[in-house]
Amino acid sequence: MEPVHETKANPCTKCGHVIEYVADLGNRVERAPRPGSFAMCLECGWTMIYDEDMRLRDMTPRETNDIIGDPRFIRTQMMRPILKRRLEKWRQRNERRTDQA
Numbered sequence: 001m002e003p004v005h006e007t008k009a010n011p012c013t014k015c016g017h018v019i020e021y022v023a024d025l026g027n028r029v030e031r032a033p034r035p036g037s038f039a040m041c042l043e044c045g046w047t048m049i050y051d052e053d054m055r056l057r058d059m060t061p062r063e064t065n066d067i068i069g070d071p072r073f074i075r076t077q078m079m080r081p082i083l084k085r086r087l088e089k090w091r092q093r094n095e096r097r098t099d100q101a
C-alpha cells in the first residue's frame with residue numbers, strides 16, 4: 001500500500017476523529033506530509049491542510065476551489081472506505097510489532 005507516515009495527533013476539524021497516520025496518495029514515493037499538504041479524514045471525508053506547525057486547519061474557499069477538480073482528490077474520495085480498512089490493518093500490524101518489542 002501507499003507509504004504510511006505517523007504524524008502529530010490532530011483532531012479532524014469536522015468530526016473530531018484523531019488523525020495520527022497519513023498515507024501519501026499523490027505519488028508512490030515515500031514522502032511525509034509537510035506544511036501545505038492536504039489531508040483527508042478517512043472517517044468523514046473532510047479535507048484539511050497542514051499549517052506551519054503541522055496542525056490541521058480548514059481550507060480556505062480558494063484552496064477548496066483549487067483542489068476540487070484534482071484527480072488525486074477525487075480518487076481519494078472514491079477510495080476512502082478501502083483506504084480506511086487498509087490503514088486500520090496497517091495500524092494493527094504496527095501496534096503488534098510495538099507490543100512484541
Ligand SMILES: [Zn+2]
Pocket residue numbers: 012013014015016017041042043044045046
Ligand atoms: Zn472527520
